[in-house]
Amino acid sequence: MNEICEISGGSSSDRTIDVVHASLVKRRQAERRFRLYGLLSIVAGLCFLVLLFGSIIAKGYTAFQQTSIGLDVYFDPQLIDPDGRRDPSALMEADYDRLLKNALSSMFPDVKERQAKRALYSLLSAGASYDLRDLVLANPELIGKTQKVWISADDDTDMLVKGQLGRGGAEGERRIKDNQIAWIDKLEAEGRIKKSFNTAFFTSGDSREPELAGIxxxxxxxxxxxxxxxxxxxxxxxxxxxxxxxxxxxxxxxxxxxxxxxxxxxxxxxxxxxxxxxxxxxxxxxxxxxxxxxxxxxxxxxxxxxxxxxxxxxxxxxxxxxxxxxxxxxxxxxxxxxxxxxxxxxxxxxxxxxxxxxxxxxxxxxxxxxxxxxxxxxxxxxxxxxxxxxxxxxxxxxxxxxxxxxxxxxxxxxxxxxxxxxxxxxxxxxxxxxxxx
Known part of the structure; x- marks a missing residue:
């Protein structure tokens, strides 16, 4: 009887140990799965974060550059300072927009129609005349001379040069027309288009014109x-x-x-x-x-x-x-x-x-x-x-x-x-x- 009890007791103890070992295996497997789930969650979060930052950077890094167009501007004394007194108030009121239009017209003499001229002039930023005014106010000795000046381009021109606007598709579905693309290509071939650091983005206030807007x-x-x-x-x-x-x-x-x-x-x-x-x-x-x-x-x-x-x-x-x-x-x-x-x-x-x-x-x-x-x-x-x-x-x-x-x-x-x-x-x-x- 004692031998039977010992055998019976031993088998019961073995069964208990087997149950404990089986539960330990399950718990360890559950812990490994939990750690794996946590690691996958972290990896997924990092991937979404990288995707978000990558999307923002891909869309925004080009804003730190601004396209400029080089024009040979003749600072006509008759338009800027007809009296020759170099009065700052008179220089402030001069028709600098006409100077830019004259410079573009001299570079593209075959553009005669009014609508085509309007499209040509729209290659420049709406604030280009103010940049020219500030240049003359800072250097009045430019009056009467011809000098190459780098003028900020319009936002559509800027986007085309940066590759953000497509050239394909129907002309009516594009913001920029075929003749404007041809003029921009000519300016690029002549080395009159460059991209430089966009200081205006960090030094200007808000504006309705994207190329003039800053933070x-x-x-x-x-x-x-x-x-x-x-x-x-x-x-x-x-x-x-x-x-x-x-x-x-x-x-x-x-x-x-x-x-x-x-x-x-x-x-x-x-x-x-x-x-x-x-x-x-x-x-x-x-x-x-x-x-x-x-x-x-x-x-x-x-x-x-x-x-x-x-x-x-x-x-x-x-x-x-x-x-x-x-x-x-x-x-x-x-x-x-x-x-x-x-x-x-x-x-x-x-x-x-x-x-x-x-x-x-x-x-x-x-x-x-x-x-x-x-x-x-x-x-x-x-x-x-x-x-x-x-x-x-x-x-x-x-x-x-x-x-x-x-x-x-x-x-x-x-x-x-x-x-x-x-x-x-x-x-x-x-x-x-x-x-x-």
């Missing part, structure tokens, strides 16, 4: 808006975080404030735009479309993020630091500002920079306060009408011209560079100054 006005508007946001949200957010974490009594009122702060961090940004429209513009009468109002709205939006990040940084400081400071006779105020706050500042600054990066990329709340307006002039103060870079991208994306598609992608690239820089700065500050306990 400088939007960049300045974003800068003024972020300055207002930073000057208000950083001190208020840090002060609120310090008070709530270190000095506020624990009762239902502070619990209610904490809950509301956490809820405000999840409120859609357009709600803050509606609040700014109702309070800052309609009630207080602040100027519409100004960086001041935009900064106030973004301050309300970023304050919860900064407060939450600040409190997290303060919580990360070990209690032993507080106890040691109080143990050697420091007051609660001295303990916070002399010992706890210096250790928490890197984390608080990281949260502030991330909040500013979020504010830089926002457009919905600014649309509600009128910063979607078409602004040509570059703003010089926080009270002047302006727009910001995300809204400028929104405006250009709504334009049908192919050249604006190019500039939309280029502006997205510039915005991404700013966002990557700000997030990289936050990571650097955290790694450089953060202490691990």
């Amino acid at each position: 400088w006005g939007a960049v300045m508007g974003s800068l003024f808006t972020l300055l207002v946001t930073l000057s208000l949200s950083l001190p208020i957010g840090m002060a609120a975080a310090i008070y709530l974490e270190e000095f506020a009594p624990r009762n239902r009122w502070t619990d209610l404030i904490e809950v509301n702060i956490n809820n405000l961090a999840a409120v859609p940004s357009i709600v803050f735009g509606l609040l700014g429209l109702a309070v800052f513009i309609n009630f207080f009468g602040l100027p519409r479309s100004s960086p001041l109002v935009g900064g106030l709205v973004l301050t309300l939006m970023t304050l919860p993020v900064i407060i939450i990040a600040g409190r997290s940084a303060l919580k990360a400081v070990p209690p032993s630091v507080r106890e040691a400071a109080l143990g050697v006779g420091a007051s609660p105020m001295q303990m916070v500002f002399h010992h706890v706050l210096p250790l928490a500042v890197p984390g608080m600054m990281t949260g502030a920079i991330i909040g500013m990066a979020r504010a830089l990329g926002e457009s919905a709340p600014l649309l509600m306060i009128g910063m979607v307006a078409f602004i040509v002039d570059v703003p010089q103060s926080i009270m002047e009408p302006s727009t910001v870079l995300p809204v400028q991208i929104y405006l250009w994306a709504d334009s049908p011209e192919r050249a604006f598609v190019e500039r939309t992608s280029a502006a997205i690239m510039v915005l991404l560079v700013f966002l990557i820089f700000m997030n990289g700065l936050a990571v650097y500050i955290r790694k450089r100054f953060e202490r691990r306990w």
Whole structure:
């Protein structure tokens, strides 16, 4: 009987071990599948990210170049300065458009019909005459001379030279006609067409003409808006975080404030735009479309993020630091500002920079306060009408011209560079100054 029991017990133990081994195999297989799924998810995400960035770069990198046409311009004194006094006001009012037309007509003397001449003159940018005026104002000695001048091309000419507009298909279905293509080919054969770095894209404001449109006005508007946001949200957010974490009594009122702060961090940004429209513009009468109002709205939006990040940084400081400071006779105020706050500042600054990066990329709340307006002039103060870079991208994306598609992608690239820089700065500050306990 004992032998039978031993045999029976041994077989039961073997069966249990076999079951355990089988379950272990299944668990390991499940873990391997889970790791594989995670790896595939990461690879898929990276592929989509590369596809997105690749599409943006492929559409936008050509915007950093601008096509120019070289013309032999005769600066006719009779058209520019018939009195010969070199008066700047007279030079400002001269007919520079006629000078450009004369230069083109001399290069293509066989173009006689009015419609053909209009097509020929349209090869040049609408702002070409202003470039010529600035050249004469800077160098009045050019009057009476003939000089080769590089003039910005029209957006259709620019797109054709860059290969963004097709030459095939029916002429009526193309933005650029056969005779214009022939003239452009002739200019290229004579070395009168070149592509150079598009400085106007970084130094000009918005324009209805794609070749004249730039991001400088939007960049300045974003800068003024972020300055207002930073000057208000950083001190208020840090002060609120310090008070709530270190000095506020624990009762239902502070619990209610904490809950509301956490809820405000999840409120859609357009709600803050509606609040700014109702309070800052309609009630207080602040100027519409100004960086001041935009900064106030973004301050309300970023304050919860900064407060939450600040409190997290303060919580990360070990209690032993507080106890040691109080143990050697420091007051609660001295303990916070002399010992706890210096250790928490890197984390608080990281949260502030991330909040500013979020504010830089926002457009919905600014649309509600009128910063979607078409602004040509570059703003010089926080009270002047302006727009910001995300809204400028929104405006250009709504334009049908192919050249604006190019500039939309280029502006997205510039915005991404700013966002990557700000997030990289936050990571650097955290790694450089953060202490691990």
